[in-house]
Amino acid sequence: MIDLFAGCGGMTVGFSQAGFTSKLAVEWDRAAASTYAANFGERHTYWGDITDVPDDEIPDADVVIGGPPCQGFSNLGSKDVDDPRNKLWKQYLRFVQVARPEVFVLENVERFRKSSEFALLLAEADHGMIKDYELAHGVLLAADYGVAQRRPRTIVIGSRIGKIELPTPTHAKAPIEGLLPWETVRSRITGLPEVPDHVDMPDSRTTFFDRQIAGEFKGMDLHFGRQPRQLSLDRYDHVPPGGGRFDVPDHLLPRCWREKATGTTDVMGRMRWDAPSLTIRTEFFKPEKGQYLHPQWDPLSSASRVNRVITHYEASLLQDFPPDFLWCGSKTEIAKQIGNAVPAGLARAVARHLRTHLG
Secondary structure, eight states, rough: EEESSTTSSSSHHHHTTTTTTOEEEEEEEEOHHHHHHHHOOSSEESSOGGGSSSSGGGOOSSEEEEEOOTTTTSSTTTTTOOOGGGGGOOOHHHHHHHOSSSSSEEEEEEGGGSSSHHHHHHHHHHHSSSTEEEEEEEEEEGGTTTOOOEEEEEEEEEEESOHHHHHHHHSSSSOOOOOEEOOOOOHHHHOOOOSOOOOOOOOOOOEEEEEEEEEEEEEGGGGOOOOOOOOHHHHHHHHHOOOOOGGGGGGGGGGHHTOOOOOOOTEEEEOOOSSSSSSSOTTOOOGGGSSEOSSOOOTTGGGGGOOOOOOHHHHHHHHHHOOEEEEEEEEEEEHHHHHHOOOOOHHOOOOOOOTTTTO
């Protein structure tokens, strides 16, 4: 396979678990590319702008995968149709045109299917760069494929060996015959120390692409705590599982929240042990950004409450990264890599589905 806009390799984890091997990976962010190289090898990892990869350096491949940057499509982004990052999917199509894979998989945010760029993608399949490919597309919920996270993603499968529909769910919220129950936060992070014993990652450096970078870190290296103010701790203490800012007494709320009576319901939220998490975003370490408080909370005992946000390690496990996955970069850079990744379990489900159609 060829892996474009590879990030730190979330999609690659799933595809490699299904038996695929990457021949070329392209990623412009140095920290993410270093993480990718640490886990899958540096030799085939191209750190740089995808537009700088010449056609004659694009290898043949059975499959091309990737998620072009989506900030212009995202609910949290600019929603600017002229955002230059939105045009990068055309570079993705260039690789498909040159490599001539039997199948390609394009991944993006849920809103992508409603964008003008998606309409252009359909036009390219009708009479343009990918006219030899039949497309199937839809929004898949990661929890329906064994990921402990309610994360919707647009998946497009293009095939020149006959139309390949999207994979059917393997898991369900309600009991359904033949389907497994949703995975939960408990199934991913239970048993980890409730009080991390450090607040910093080890002081170590490694070298990729002839430059030094912080790393390689793995597992408990990323299970570090933070040092919130007492006011923040007081706020956390009032939030039950599934709750959020509306559970915090008015006298503890910042003015902006007191004056905003509706909306942003998941901020300052606490996860539930026995349900999937909500989407893990790039700033999961900030409770004001979403439902990121640790799920442990006892209504009768303050001493039995874990009043902290999830750690980087816990976030990576909720994103379905293996416990021994290696990471490079600063705390913020690694958080960005985790939040931007495709959950490995979702990618694995798509990859296994494709294997049944490929020769």
